[in-house]
Amino acid sequence: MSRSPDRSRFKFSWNVRVGFSDTDAQGIVYYGRYLPYFDRARVEYLRDRGMLGMDVGEEGHEFVMRALSVEYHAPAVFDDLIEVYIRMARIGRTSATYELEASRVRDGVLLVTATQTLVLVDLAERKPMPIPDAYREAIRAFEGEALEA
Amino acid sequence: MSRSPDRSRFKFSWNVRVGFSDTDAQGIVYYGRYLPYFDRARVEYLRDRGMLGMDVGEEGHEFVMRALSVEYHAPAVFDDLIEVYIRMARIGRTSATYELEASRVRDGVLLVTATQTLVLVDLAERKPMPIPDAYREAIRAFEGEALEA
């Protein structure tokens, strides 16, 4: 179950330590508790770009989760330090897809891989809105050619 | 650690089953996971009174948590059915205090006891607001003399 993935495609990562409240009665990190780790990784990825809180249109336009998939490769336990690698892999007209990979810092074991697709919506009407060009270009400037449109 | 408390002072209870995500690596219910159980018990207590969503003043006036205390008497485990006893013990000018007690249905063992004090505030200004008389009277009609002012 230990894999040594090619992480060269990631230009950003963020570390998180497993809290006791993240564990479950199997003695490992509850599978759903990786999602808050992913959220923080997306936030830190955008903060690192200077894009956190960047204008994405009118008041009330926000990104909401549209789809996610996660694969669990090995379990983490209490107090493990986890490195979450993240990149935006695709940015479309109204949606953005992130790729994430988490591994244990101590031994490099791959824990989980995931993709998350968020769509920019008008929160009141839940209608998809076009992602502003400035947002798209700021991501492209960082991710380069690897970013799909 | 098993106690057989006097539950005659409670006129309402609500049952909840422990989910796997409520457990932690000690194999028991994580101590913080009782709080969502208490929330649901408060909601069902108010629904039972016909008071859920009852007008408590202007738009944006809501109850927020001001203080809580919890004592842990015995642990619960995955799939335990828990009965949460709840009563409003005191209603002041701007705040309401609930008493809660949770026990395992199977054997009646007392798990936790708690009090929670919520204050009615204007969410925007975080200023305490007077609880409407109709709200206070609806509670008093149910709890009777035991309700402190």
Add this chain to the structure above:
Amino acid sequence: MSRSPDRSRFKFSWNVRVGFSDTDAQGIVYYGRYLPYFDRARVEYLRDRGMLGMDVGEEGHEFVMRALSVEYHAPAVFDDLIEVYIRMARIGRTSATYELEASRVRDGVLLVTATQTLVLVDLAERKPMPIPDAYREAIRAFEGEALEA
């Protein structure tokens, strides 16, 4: 965003009410909070079959999450009553895949669809173990021909 999916392929469902702790600052159910709902649906599905706690081999053999995917179709809010439809769609040598669909009871709006694949492992060694025939047959007796092998 409202869909009226064909639910005839599901023979079991379980209802859950959204608690306040399930919501987030967008005013809707946090996307990760559906996972505990799915957990309870799997538990109730197995309980309904008389299979909860069924022997799946040696001590320490348990199902762990291997992969999941979720699509979010419409948001739920505080106090919504949600019906979670669930079926086992595939049972292989060491893994089982569930299909889930959640909709709001009040108006039938489809909220999320998901698949979850769990693998039976020896918890200590994290090695996949064969699912006992009795387990497989109990599921097949319920799901019938639709169950993939």
Add this chain to the structure above:
Amino acid sequence: MSRSPDRSRFKFSWNVRVGFSDTDAQGIVYYGRYLPYFDRARVEYLRDRGMLGMDVGEEGHEFVMRALSVEYHAPAVFDDLIEVYIRMARIGRTSATYELEASRVRDGVLLVTATQTLVLVDLAERKPMPIPDAYREAIRAFEGEALEA
């Protein structure tokens, strides 16, 4: 609601950033989400003492939560950086009581104050066990005279 408490009695603090999953539909940090922050603060307090994972007796002797109380003074919101001050205030024969205080880094506003009492138990029998002298002395060496017995 803003207070400028005397923090001179705390010799240790630890910072945490509010994640999106920590918020609720009132737009603030859900009151129960401070507990995982407190857990991490206790862990880092002990790590800083070199006491994390310190032997507390036989296998299966662990600290479990016995009582907690929390007061909420002001709300935190998404992405706030919070400083959690922590000290062990009392160490008895079988239990330890922590005092905690959390404030927002940006403006120093006091958010919550709390006490948590943990008891050392034999997890299997749930029987209180005496805290080893070495553990007690390591804490006393740090907290000094302020530590109650």
